[in-house]
Amino acid sequence: MAFQAQQTFVNLPVKYLKRSIDFYSALGFEFNPQFTDDKATCMIINANTFVMLLVEDFFQTFLTKEVADASKSTEVIVAISADSRAQVDDIVNKALAAGGKPSKEPADHGFMYSRSFQDVDGHLWELFYMEPGAAEQA
Known part of the structure; x- marks a missing residue:
C-alpha cells in the first residue's frame, strides 16, 4: 500500500x-x-x-545546513489550487498590493490558468485553477 x-x-x-x-x-x-x-x-x-x-x-x-536566502535562490515553489480563474487573480493581486512581487507572467493553457508571486521574504507561490475533469482527460 x-x-x-x-x-x-x-x-x-x-x-x-x-x-x-x-x-x-x-x-x-x-x-x-x-x-x-x-x-x-x-x-x-x-x-x-x-x-x-x-x-x-x-x-x-531544525537544520544542519544554512538557511537559503529566498530573495536570491529558490528551492521550492508552493503551488496551491484556487476555485476559479477570478480567485487566482484576486489572491495574486492582493499579494502584490500587500508588498509581494511578481514572479513571472500569467500562464493560460486553456484548461489551466496560473499566476505566481514572491512573498515578502522572496518565497515563490503559484496559484492555479484547472478546469474540472482536465486532469482525467490529459
Missing part, C-alpha cells in the same frame, strides 16, 4: 514574523493561535494543509 500523509506542513523561514502574518492575512489566510508565538505561526491552507512560518533563527534549529 502506498504511503498517504494525513496532513501536510510546509515550513518556511521568515525574517519578520509579524510582517509575514500581515502579508498573508491581507491575502485572506487565517492562522491557528494554538501554534503561534513570537517564533512561529501556523497558516491554514485547508483542513489538512498548513504552512509553518518560522523566524529564521528558529528555523535554523
Whole structure:
C-alpha cells in the first residue's frame, strides 16, 4: 500500500514574523493561535494543509545546513489550487498590493490558468485553477 500523509506542513523561514502574518492575512489566510508565538505561526491552507512560518533563527534549529536566502535562490515553489480563474487573480493581486512581487507572467493553457508571486521574504507561490475533469482527460 502506498504511503498517504494525513496532513501536510510546509515550513518556511521568515525574517519578520509579524510582517509575514500581515502579508498573508491581507491575502485572506487565517492562522491557528494554538501554534503561534513570537517564533512561529501556523497558516491554514485547508483542513489538512498548513504552512509553518518560522523566524529564521528558529528555523535554523531544525537544520544542519544554512538557511537559503529566498530573495536570491529558490528551492521550492508552493503551488496551491484556487476555485476559479477570478480567485487566482484576486489572491495574486492582493499579494502584490500587500508588498509581494511578481514572479513571472500569467500562464493560460486553456484548461489551466496560473499566476505566481514572491512573498515578502522572496518565497515563490503559484496559484492555479484547472478546469474540472482536465486532469482525467490529459
